[in-house]
Amino acid sequence: MSDPGVARLRLIRTPTIGPITYRQLIARFGSAAEAIAALPDLAARGGGRAPRVVDAAVAEREIAAVHKLGARHVFVDDPDYPPLLGELDNAPAAMTVRGDLTIARRSVIAMVGARNASAAACRFARGLAVELGREGVVVVSGLARGLDTAAHQGSLATGTIGVIASGIDIAFPPENKDLQEQVATQGLLIAEQPPGMEPLARNFPHRNRIIAGLAVGTVVVEAAPKSGSLITARLANEAGRDVMAVPGSPLDPRAQGCNLLIREGATLVQSAADILETIRPIDARMVRSPSSDFTGAPAVDPGDGDRRAIAGLLGPVPVAIDELIRQSGLSSAIVATVLLELELAGRLERHAGARVSLG
Structure with a gap:
């Protein structure tokens, strides 16, 4: 057979x-x-x-x-496919995963922001991740420089998910190779692309939809108006998930994207308590678990x-x-x-x- x-x-x-x-x-x-x-x-x-x-x-x-590589495929019609992600019409049909797939069934918050983030923003993001972890919340991000790195560092001990735009055997940026391995061994590492695939620019929006789809809400800590972080926020909004943003100085271009999101209706976040207050009613809802019994x-x-x-x-x-x-x-x-x-x-x-x- x-x-x-x-x-x-x-x-x-x-x-x-x-x-x-x-x-x-x-x-x-x-x-x-x-x-x-x-x-x-x-x-x-x-x-x-x-x-x-x-x-x-x-x-x-x-x-x-x-x-x-110590990984495996998970298909959208598998019973252990992440249920929130499976709610998306364009959820990846197959992903490569390393680590504990069950943490994707816990309360998950996406945390994204600028690659060239300020030191203050990185410190704030790291602190948010630590506090969310204490409340049992898993943090998902994209293993990029700056804010993503800080979010993973703050949530390694309590639950973190890294989603990459390359094959699961490729570390990008190279300086995050050790962090990516830590995410895979202590949390969960996800790649939609097959092994050996380099992180091409066209694959990052696909990665962003996975980040947004895994989470009940997305927090943007610091981002420019036309950044990939705002793409993730838009995808989260289209999926019916909460969008939250940390306000910043109008004099800092890296804060303009967050301020714009707040002006358009995103929830203003100043602490982990603001995030928890926003997501708890949504987090308690029942979600569909994808199965082979698709409706098509x-x-x-x-x-x-x-x-x-x-x-x-x-x-x-x-x-x-x-x-x-x-x-x-x-x-x-x-x-x-x-x-x-x-x-x-x-x-x-x-x-x-x-x-x-x-x-």
């Missing part, structure tokens, strides 16, 4: 198959092996050729490399007229899927199926906010 983990990884590493498509395929066909077998027919209906599925040998080598597009067979109608509404400008349903007058199941076919044919691109456009 073939390893289902190999089949899942083959599907996930196949071009044009993103997290949303993976979940839809598993929901529709029940297993990765069945989904792989169905790809040619689905792509043909979308007017293109099926993407070339990654060879089993390639997936097997990745799994072996991960095991050799049921097996429907759109007609050629349905396909033409939906394709005619698409263009190079991203449009919300809800708008496609509204304007086409078709059911959500039919629209979802046609979009799936178009994506597998390489004709569709997915964007943030449940929007799509022609590729």
Whole structure:
């Protein structure tokens, strides 16, 4: 019998198959092996050729490399996948993890900020992390210079999660190599990229969504207006999580992003008590645990007229899927199926906010 983990990884590493498509395929066909077998027919209906599925040998080598590093894969349809992260529509279909995955089920707060953070901000972040840890709260951050480093240092003893934009065997920045190893051995280290992948710029926003998705709320301690930290805050807000910010001097450019967030409605934070007061009602809620019983597009067979109608509404400008349903007058199941076919044919691109456009 073939390893289902190999089949899942083959599907996930196949071009044009993103997290949303993976979940839809598993929901529709029940297993990765069945989904792989169905790809040619689905792509043909979308007017293109099926993407070339990654060879089993390639997936097997990745799994072996991960095991050799003392890590393992966790799939979005595994029962131990972090439940809050699994609530995201675009939650990573597979991640590589080292350490204690169970701490992701505790109260988690994301703490992010500037790489060139001031000494005062780093000290404040470290103190916040220590105080949150005493209250049983886990701190997640991105293992970058500056604020991230301070957040991890303050929470190492009580629970910390590091999310990196590279493969799990790559330390970036290099000076945080020892800290990254400490996070992996004392807490939890997460990477979405396969082993050996360098930290490319395009992968940092993907990392940021994981940081925001793991947490009930995100605290920005110090950040410029157009920083990656504000991207994380935006992603947290889009996911329905709390956004908090530490105010700073209007004369310091590194504080402008935080002050802007507060002006736009973020909770002002001056102490760990402010964070705890904000998250406790949310932290007590029940969250969905992802499982193999995904809810996705049921097996429907759109007609050629349905396909033409939906394709005619698409263009190079991203449009919300809800708008496609509204304007086409078709059911959500039919629209979802046609979009799936178009994506597998390489004709569709997915964007943030449940929007799509022609590729």
